[in-house]
Amino acid sequence: NAGVTQTPKFQVLKTGQSMTLQCAQDMNHNSMYWYRQDPGMGLRLIYYSASEGTTDKGEVPNGYNVSRLNKREFSLRLESAAPSQTSVYFCASRGLYGGTDTQYFGPGTRLTVL
């Protein structure tokens, strides 16, 4: 099992450009999440999806959109990138794995907006 995978690993954008961060999980989990991690701020929830076809806002949703394409895939889109969106983005899925029901994280996407 690959677990949670994310692409790309790194990305540099100019202000105003758009991009989509991709996430996929092979653990058959229903819930998926997008977080951003900034120094001194910890992990902050952007959006989550409790099941295929549903999405909900988290703590910091402004400037982002999401799509739950199917049970495996959950993408995060920046329509018009801003320097404040420079961060490390993590995708996670939640479910039973190894006997514990909690969240499991991907390796992250490092995004720089110039």
Add this chain to the structure above:
Amino acid sequence: QKEVEQDPGPLSVPEGAIVSLNCTYSNSAFQYFMWYRQYSRKGPELLMYTYSSGNKEDGRFTAQVDKSSKYISLFIRDSQPSDSATYLCAMSVGNEKLTFGTGTRLTIIP
């Protein structure tokens, strides 16, 4: 006031020492408590998971929860250089959404 407070460190200790990492929280509805370990430039990985007050042990790691004081701890015995990482506490009311501490950066000095 943040719901979860965690000392960001950094914390440096010699190899073999006992490490104590702590978080306090304000939401008495939290009932699930986790510790994640995050190596540099990697995603967080689940280290310990508990849902009751008391201690839970797994090898060199012990997670302690005191719901009456709203305080959780992670103890690492016989610390190794491979334990050098950022440790994030996390907690939740149900299982759906987690609230994270800011993380404590730990370095074990050989």
